[in-house]
Amino acid sequence: MGATRSYSxxxxxxxxxxxxxxxxLGAGCASGPNATGVKKGAAARFVFYPPPPEQPRLQFxxxxxxxxxxxxxxxxxxxxxxxEQPSSQPIIKPYGIWLAGNELNVxxxxxxxxxxxxxxxxxxxxxxxxxxxxxAVPVNVVVDADGSRYVADTGRNQVLIFGADDSFQGAIGDGxxxxxxxxxxxxxxxYLTDLNGHCVRVYSKKTREPLFTIPPDPEAAEEKEPGxxxxxxxxxxxxxxxxxxxxxxxxxVQIYGADGKYLKTLGGRGDMPGQFARPKGVTVDRxxxxxxxxxxxxxxxxxxxxxxxxxxxxxxxxxxxxxNLPAAVAVDYDHLxxxxxxxxxxxxxxxxxxxTNQLGERKVNVYGLGHKR
Numbered sequence: 001m002g003a004t005r006s007y008s009x010x011x012x013x014x015x016x017x018x019x020x021x022x023x024x025l026g027a028g029c030a031s032g033p034n035a036t037g038v039k040k041g042a043a044a045r046f047v048f049y050p051p052p053p054e055q056p057r058l059q060f061x062x063x064x065x066x067x068x069x070x071x072x073x074x075x076x077x078x079x080x081x082x083x084e085q086p087s088s089q090p091i092i093k094p095y096g097i098w099l100a101g102n103e104l105n106v107x108x109x110x111x112x113x114x115x116x117x118x119x120x121x122x123x124x125x126x127x128x129x130x131x132x133x134x135x136a137v138p139v140n141v142v143v144d145a146d147g148s149r150y151v152a153d154t155g156r157n158q159v160l161i162f163g164a165d166d167s168f169q170g171a172i173g174d175g176x177x178x179x180x181x182x183x184x185x186x187x188x189x190x191y192l193t194d195l196n197g198h199c200v201r202v203y204s205k206k207t208r209e210p211l212f213t214i215p216p217d218p219e220a221a222e223e224k225e226p227g228x229x230x231x232x233x234x235x236x237x238x239x240x241x242x243x244x245x246x247x248x249x250x251x252x253v254q255i256y257g258a259d260g261k262y263l264k265t266l267g268g269r270g271d272m273p274g275q276f277a278r279p280k281g282v283t284v285d286r287x288x289x290x291x292x293x294x295x296x297x298x299x300x301x302x303x304x305x306x307x308x309x310x311x312x313x314x315x316x317x318x319x320x321x322x323x324n325l326p327a328a329v330a331v332d333y334d335h336l337x338x339x340x341x342x343x344x345x346x347x348x349x350x351x352x353x354x355x356t357n358q359l360g361e362r363k364v365n366v367y368g369l370g371h372k373r
Contacts, residue, residue, distance in 0.1 A: 046344040047321050049313035058313050058353070058369050059369070060321045062341040063362035064104075066090045067124035070117060089124050091363040094356040095327045096140030096152070096182075096288050102335070106356065106364065107138040107151070114141055114151060119335050133160055133168030140234065141327070143169055152183040152192060157184050159192050172208050182235035184243070186258075191243060193232035200232060200245055202260065214260040226261030229254060234328065238284040246279040246292065253282055253292055266290065266307050271297070274309040281328035285351065291329045293355065297366075298323040300355060313367070324360030329353065331369075338365060346373050 048056035064070065067089040104117040112135050114127040117126070119183025129135065136155025142361075143149050147164025158173035161181050172190060173180060178201070182193040190203040190210070199218040202211045215227045231249035238244070241258030251269035253276075256262055267276045277296035284290050288305035299314035300323070314323040332352040343349050349368030356364055 014173055041076045046347070048344075048347070050311065055372050056347065057311055057371065059344060059347050059349070061339050061349075061352075061366045061368050063365050064091070064117065065361060065363040067117075068261035070119070070122035070124065080206075089115075089126065093358050094363050095358065096138070097328045097354060097356050097364065098141050098143055099330055099332050099334075099354075100147070102362075103143075105141045105143060105149070106355075107141050108213050109137050109139065112136060113156075114138055114149070119338055124166065127166065129162065129166065129168055131168065133162060134174075135160070137193075142183050142185050144185055150183050150190065152180040152184065154179060154181055154195075159190065170208065180235045184237045186237055186241060191235055191237065193235055193245065195231060195233070198229050198232070200229070200235065200243065200256075200260075212260060214245075214256055215262070216260070217233070226265060227254065227256070234280055234282050236282045236284050238288065239286075244282050244284060244290060246282045248278055248280065251276040251279060253279060253290070265309060266303055267291065273312060274301070274303075276301075281326070281355070283329050283331055285331045286333070291331065291353065293326045293329050295325055295327065298326060300326065300329055300353070313337040321362065321365065323355060323357060323365065324359060324362065325358040327358050328356045328357050339368070342366075343368060347371070348373050 047060040049058040091106060092108055094106045094108055096107035097105065102118055102120040104114040104119060106117065108115045111126060112128065115124060116127055118122045135151065136153055138151045138153050140152040141149060149162040151160045153160055157179050158171040161169040161173050163169050172192065177196060178194055179196040180192040181195055184191040188205050190205050190276045192201050194201050197218055200214040202214065203209060215229065218229065224311060229245060229247050231247055232245045232250045234246040238246040243256045245254045247254055251267060252267040255266065256265050267274060267279065269275065276283055276294050277290050278294060280295050281293035282291065290303040292301050294301065301312040302310045304310055315321060332354060335352065336349055339352065347370055349370040351369055351370055353367040354364055
């Protein structure tokens with residue numbers, strides 16, 4: 001399947017429109033965003049989804065690909081005295097993403113690190129632990145309420161656990177049979193996808209002992225059993241404890257209750273709206289809307305809590321602001337003011353949507369979901 005889709009542009013549902021594409025609006029002569037914005041040194045341009053005649057619901061804001069993109073300013077006096085300048089630390093090949101407070105954690109398989117971008121201080125540091133905690137292929141990361149960092153590492157076949165002070169606290173998995181890709185947390189549990197076991201394994205957060213698997217007996221599951229998993233890659237947990245698992249081989253997202261009981265399926269194999277070719281990242285917002293990345297179609301699809309497709313967005317490589325092998329998606333409600341300089345005067349952003357790109361110059365695309373003013 002190619003990088004684009006022959007999606008219909010005529011359906012609508014629940015206030016969001018089932019169309020995709022982009023709209024560029026001119027605006028005055030203010031200088032544009034930096035080198036990873038839409039265009040540098042020219043009239044500001046705003047990219048919206050969907051295109052007219054529909055009402056815009058998402059706006060592309062900016063890309064974060066290097067520490068310099070955070071916009072930290074160094075005074076001329078300080079630069080003269082100390083020589084201090086924002087350093088050039090590019091993100092190489094990002095996959096998983098997680099916001100913890102003001103810190104954006106990005107799993108960078110290209111540098112074998114977790115790149116930690118402080119959105120307020122506008123700095124970036126590379127978390128590259130040594131010794132027992134050394135990272136091999138970090139693909140997904142979750143930060144707990146106490147600051148503990150859980151990193152799913154497919155190179156080590158473990159989920160590595162680090163304290164809020166970055167100290168190595170231990171690991172889940174023996175590094176042999178288990179092959180974790182996605183990781184998620186609740187108050188007392190750790191969930192991880194096991195590519196080798198074709199299941200989600202659930203552990204006690206306190207003891208790190210296994211509790212149960214989803215489905216209960218992966219090998220015995222019938223081929224057409226609704227709750228079966230083939231290649232579970234990414235995870236999300238909503239406020240009700242429901243688990244969302246993207247299954248790349250089956251081209252769908254499986255949804256389970258907190259007890260592991262199968263509830264329903266999103267999508268299926270195909271190239272029509274609501275279907276998937278290579279689903280990867282998945283997350284859920286406060287309204288229960290479900291966001292799913294399709295790496296093959298290079299789009300993000302948004303569903304309502306009942307599983308009805310609302311909108312999809314994204315552009316292939318070669319367009320103005322492409323998604324280029326997108327991997328993970330996250331939503332953020334706390335840092336709207338930090339990105340308001342990129343928002344069109346005619347648009348109101350309700351929350352941010354962040355998507356990682358494994359290829360291309362734009363490593364983390366930031367969008368605003370909202371409505372026309």
